[in-house]
Amino acid sequence: MQPSNGTATTSLWSKVAVITDLFAFPLRTSHYLELVNPLWSTHKLQARIERVWDETKDARTITLKPGLNWRGHRAGQHVRVGIPVEGMHYTRTYTISSSAEREEQDGCFTITVKAIADGRISRHIVRNLKVGDYLPIGLPQGDFYLPDAQPVKPLFITAGSGITPARSMITSLIARERLPDSVHIHYAPHEFDMIFGQELRQLAQQYPRYTLHEVHTHALGDEQEKRRQCYFNEEQLSRLCPDWREREVYACGPPALLDAVKQLFEQAGRFRYVHTERFRAAFAEVPKDAVGGLVRFAQSDIAVQADHQTPLLRVAEDAGMNPPHGCRMGICHTCNTTLVSGCVRDLRTGKIINEAGSIVQTCVCAAAGDCELNQ
Ligand code: FES
Numbered sequence: 001m002q003p004s005n006g007t008a009t010t011s012l013w014s015k016v017a018v019i020t021d022l023f024a025f026p027l028r029t030s031h032y033l034e035l036v037n038p039l040w041s042t043h044k045l046q047a048r049i050e051r052v053w054d055e056t057k058d059a060r061t062i063t064l065k066p067g068l069n070w071r072g073h074r075a076g077q078h079v080r081v082g083i084p085v086e087g088m089h090y091t092r093t094y095t096i097s098s099s100a101e102r103e104e105q106d107g108c109f110t111i112t113v114k115a116i117a118d119g120r121i122s123r124h125i126v127r128n129l130k131v132g133d134y135l136p137i138g139l140p141q142g143d144f145y146l147p148d149a150q151p152v153k154p155l156f157i158t159a160g161s162g163i164t165p166a167r168s169m170i171t172s173l174i175a176r177e178r179l180p181d182s183v184h185i186h187y188a189p190h191e192f193d194m195i196f197g198q199e200l201r202q203l204a205q206q207y208p209r210y211t212l213h214e215v216h217t218h219a220l221g222d223e224q225e226k227r228r229q230c231y232f233n234e235e236q237l238s239r240l241c242p243d244w245r246e247r248e249v250y251a252c253g254p255p256a257l258l259d260a261v262k263q264l265f266e267q268a269g270r271f272r273y274v275h276t277e278r279f280r281a282a283f284a285e286v287p288k289d290a291v292g293g294l295v296r297f298a299q300s301d302i303a304v305q306a307d308h309q310t311p312l313l314r315v316a317e318d319a320g321m322n323p324p325h326g327c328r329m330g331i332c333h334t335c336n337t338t339l340v341s342g343c344v345r346d347l348r349t350g351k352i353i354n355e356a357g358s359i360v361q362t363c364v365c366a367a368a369g370d371c372e373l374n375q
Contacts, residue, residue: 038134039067047081047137049129050108055195059114059161060126061097065107066137073109073140075100075172076165076250076277080138080326081111083121083129088322090121091334095252095277096140097164097196101175112195114161138326144250144277145169152248153180155241157232157261159187159253160195165277166250167196170203170210183211183241187232187253189218213240232260245270252277281329281364283309284350293370297321298340300375312344312362316375323362323375330364337362342371 021028034041039048047064054060073079078095094111103109115126129135146154146169156166163186173179184204188194194214204212215236220226230236237244245268251261258276265274292307295315306315313335316323326334330348336359343354345368346361352368353360360373 039065041067042069045069045137045139046134049131049133049135051131052129055112056114056193056197058126059112059195061110061112062125062129063098063108063110064135064137066109069139070137071139072103073100074145075168076145077140077142078144078165078277079109079111079140082136083125085121085124088317090317091326091328092121092125093327093329095142095164095168097167099168099172099175101172112161112164112167114195142277144252144275146173146250153243153246154182155244155247155249156182156184156186157249157251157253157257158184159257162251162253162257162277162279163195163200165252167200169250170200174203174207174210179207179209181209183213183244183247185213185215185232185237185240187215187217187230187257190216215240232257232264234264237264247273249274250277251275252279255280255282258282278329281348283347283364286345286347286366287350290345291369292367293342295367295370296340296372297375298372306367308345308368309347309366311347312360312365312367312373315367316362321375325363328363330361333361335362336360337373337375340372340374343367343369344371 038046045067047066049062050065051063052060073096078093080091080093083090083092094113096109097112098110113122113125115123144165158166166184170182170184184200186194191197191214200212204210215230217227217230220229241247249261249265251258251274255278258278259282262271262274262276265271286309290308292305294303295306295312296303297316300321302319302321304315304319306312313323313325313328324334326332339353339356339358339360341356343352344360344365345352347364347366353365362373
């Protein structure tokens with residue numbers, strides 16, 4: 001599907017649907033078309049899994065063919081994906097790992113998911129999703145992408161699955177034959193843990209303008225202290241990328257890495273040249289005397305004990321509820337509910353919310369004593 005053709009097809013179809021909807025009432029034509037091919041429906045957006053590919057022992061790339069309403073992404077953007085698991089519906093957000101130009105070839109894009117130890121959904125995606133499954137998806141979103149006016153010299157700093165937007169950007173630049181002098185520093189425990197390792201090493205050999213530095217954080221040993229020596233720091237940065245003060249930074253990875261990058265560039269007066277993409281919200285340190293409490297979900301008539309740091313969204317899901325949610329990091333507000341009584345803490349700021357009727361973003365708030373939510 002060429003994006004331009006896809007847009008034309010969608011617009012033509014919209015005009016036809018105005019007429020055919022009269023005969024389909026009380027449903028819409030799109031509901032009947034969905035029965036023939038879910039990708040033809042226009043009242044909701046779905047994607048079919050075309051291929052699954054294991055990148056490492058715990059990371060899998062999934063190729064998705066989106067439906068008619070899809071619009072092309074910009075390299076670096078993310079997409080929301082609905083995951084049905086045992087009768088529950090979950091939503092997760094993943095960066096699109098393929099280039100924007102890939103969609104112009106076969107109408108598909110990819111997401112690359114790493115199974116994390118306590119991530120039941122990521123483990124389900126990596127182990128159980130199969131070719132032919134249909135998943136509800138959102139439209140591409142996010143402002144973590146290269147500007148149209150090309151950055152002079154990008155410096156990509158990534159770790160773990162944070163490599164996905166960088167891979168999308170680098171392969172997009174190559175596909176457009178606009179690859180500038182680019183340096184990429186990537187952190188992975190071992191060489192074999194690096195997602196897209198083989199591909200990016202080959203690109204680095206093929207394109208002298210793309211320099212890849214791999215930092216293997218377990219190279220000196222598995223102990224925390226030895227690993228710490230391999231973490232991002234100024235000496236290491238200056239050694240791997242001596243001209244870092246002249247570059248525009250695109251960083252994606254765990255909060256500790258992003259905080260360290262921001263701090264260093266802030267000290268160097270280069271803060272405005274740093275662009276970061278987070279997979280989860282940055283949480284403030286929880287006070288030592290913080291306590292959880294009994295959380296009551298009023299509409300569901302469910303009450304469960306919760307600790308002081310587990311987001312209430314997770315508490316609700318663990319209690320068997322299926323509350324609305326999207327980004328799970330405090331951006332989209334899909335998870336908003338109101339406080340009926342009691343006290344919760346915003347984990348990002350540490351701020352206590354205790355006024356009845358206040359909005360509570362359940363994905364970034366935890367119990368701070370007993371509380372009742374209008375959910
Ligand atoms: S799920 Fe997006 S703000 Fe909570």
